[in-house]
Amino acid sequence: MNPVIPILVIVPLACAFLSMALGRFVRDLPKYFTAVVMLFLLIASFYSLINIGTGLSLYKVGGWEPVNKIPIGIYMVLDGYSAIMLCIISTIGFLSAVYSISYINRYTGEKYYYALFCLMVAGMNGVVLSGDLFNIFVFLEISVISSYALVAFGVEKNELEASFKYQVLGGIASFLILFGIGFIYWKTKTLNIADIKEAFKTGYDKTFYVFVQLLILSGFGLKAAIMPFHAWLPDAHSSAPSPISAMLSGVFIKAVGIYVIIRLFFNMFVISEEVAILITSLGTLSMVIGVFLAIGQWDIKRLLAYHSISQMGYVILAVGTGMILISRGQNRDIAALAITGGLFHLINHAAFKGLLFLNAGAIEYRLGTRNLKEMGGLSARMPVTSATSFIASMSISGLPPFNGFFSKLIIVIACVKARFYLLAVLAVIVSIVTLASFLKLQRYAFYNKAPDKENHNIKEVASPMLFSMITLGILCFLLSLLAFPSLRESILQPAVDILMDTDTYGLKIIGM
């Protein structure tokens, strides 16, 4: 058994508690310790991505072997799909932690911030690595509770209100998920995802099955802010401190929302056409409505938050298209292409949305405002922020040669090949509207004349923040290399294979 798997969860947990215990004596310890630990996680997760290849690695916690082919302990599973997600979490996590070193010194209680940050990362790693339904719930709660606290970290009116809304909707989501888990246990008498898959394959009652899928979909959909459940996202993501906004938008909604939905609907449930169509239409709805809500915003972080809903719509749309094709038994190559596009966009979104929120944080750090109307002329005063923000804006709008272009291109090609022409057209239109919205952002924030002359002391932000922004800017270029077939096959293809392997995935894990 591969000892890296539990270490990926244990190390951030231990880091959180150690920095709480030692932060009392050494004041500056938590921030550097957190950054070092995140660097370690970055190395470990890239190591596991390279190491895992097309394989599948299983860790039986406590060493409990299955009895009569029924798993009795908790399984942790590392495969291509979770390895990609781990890399996203640790990359953005590391850069946000570095960025926080100079950003968070405006706040009091820094050591609580870093402890909660580590706990959030530990929770997400736990969710991603888990192969057990209830274990997913427990680790989801760790990361979600720490994100509640981090959203309210500024303890001003807006932060508290956003955190309250988020907690209420998150609470409902948790209970829906818990009820869904109860239903699944009632029917199958097991909690292991692979085992549940095998139990579901032997036949099931239709009404029960649809009800459970709806419970799970609405529960995790609330966490992922898919369209009818999106109400908390713009508030929470715009009120949090900027590195946390980058984590929430760039990683969090993916790790605890989209990742789990995709994992459960491909590798636990037997894909049914109605639910596939439902997921695709929810994705389309998020994509279209999110962007139209974004275009009227003047608060820079709210604008970005609405774009997160819209961009997540792309991912769900692509994956849903793949699900429809699989459930209809049509061409599996096109389904694989659609899922590839979805996963590729997931990775890209983490890079450019993380960067955009860090840019917004840099602007807020110097100007003290988030209102676009009060900005202007920043391109001369903050050249690095301006340049990286330009890269990210072009990337999210899908202009070549940036990464967003390639993933959107793959999604559109897959939709056209699957003969969903309407979806393809909508995807292109939404991309154009996104471009318009970001041109507005660029113009008002960086190129317009400043509204008043008092901004003479505005200068570029400190070097840790610059480091994070520049690295993400470079990543926006480099990730477009994933579109090339050789890289795509070695990194994205294993994940897609795991998801497409709906028949033997469960048997493989139980047999291990």
Next chain:
Amino acid sequence: MTVIVKKTTQIVAGMIFLYGAYVVIHGHLTPGGGFAGGVIMAGAFILVTLAFGSDFLNLKKEEAGSTATENISILMVILLSVIGLFIGAKIFFLNFLPKGTVGELVSAGVLPLYNIFVGIEVTSSIFIIFLALVIYKEEEST
């Protein structure tokens, strides 16, 4: 609070605390365990705080002490779970101590240790939550 309340609390809280400790230590034999015993012990502390009020107790100091206890005990739980990675079969969460006979006080390997550390952790956590609310109220009003 009146003298009667304080005197009664002294006796009752001690008994509640002992009962909680009993539940924690016998967690692997009788109903209860680290969580049940931990919340009972926290109840004893909360009772004392409610009865004696903040004039008598130095709340800030208590809170700092509880936080340290909590961190150390959760670190011990993690340590117990990680020890399995370094000895014997190299398995995370291995029950590495001898199991003993079912029904005896010293049995079940590491389970009593988990119970004790989780009990301490739960006690201090719930006590801190309570203290944080009380302290906040007082600081707000001054």
Next chain:
Amino acid sequence: MELAISIITGLMILGAIYAIHAKDLLSAVIACGIVGYGLVICFLLLKAPDLAIVQIVVDTITLIIMVAVVLNSSREEEYSGMDSQGTINAVLGLIITIVLFYFFYNAILNLDIFGKGALRMAKAYIEGAAEKTGSANLVTGVVFDFRGYDTLGEATVLVTAVLGVIAILRLKGKK
């Protein structure tokens, strides 16, 4: 057995409805506490003593915290009649609950009847747990040994909440 639990659950529902509709916040909080104590009795009837012990203390502590919050602030629920948004919410809430109830009713028709469930994953726990973990209390055995990883997560959740509470109750957020 089924009858007794149904009666207690019925009382809990009444308590819950009262808690939601009471004008006085203090009585609402206490009604909510009663719902929690009803759950304790259900746990005892359902042969779950561990849960009963934990729930009765946790419910009391939650009640103490909630009562403290209400007593330190206002007790009255300011409820200035129904406005349009309120009506929309009420209708929406009713529709959602009715639809969910209908789905639930149809979904559970073909599942195991109360008290007649079979064992699958838990069979190994009951048959071998005492030997495998050495613990006479099967729940402790499951919590700390078979699913010890969950328990680590659970303890972490509690610590996370503590950190969160301390962080939120700082007097000043920014320097």
Next chain:
Amino acid sequence: MITYLLCFILFLVGLYGVITRRNLIKIAISLSIMEVSTFLFFALIGYIEGGRAPIVNPAEPNQVYVDPLPQALVLTAIVIGLATTSLLMAVIIRIYRKYKTFDIREIRNLRG
């Protein structure tokens, strides 16, 4: 059957409360009612008729026990519920100090 239905009705009462109430404390109460119903649901699933509480007595083998796994899950979930409730109460206290009201209609800085 009827017990499950009543349990779900309890859940729905909580959900209805969360959707319709305008008072922060009432919303917290509704959430904790939903929480209670979920715990009850798990305990109901695990019950086996004629089963004993899951504490093994080595002197009496071959007994029927109720399913210990849902109980372990509820034990975990109760503590998680306590954690979420206390965090929610902390935020509610802060909000009350800032706005001097529990009414959600007056706590609306964030819109649009």
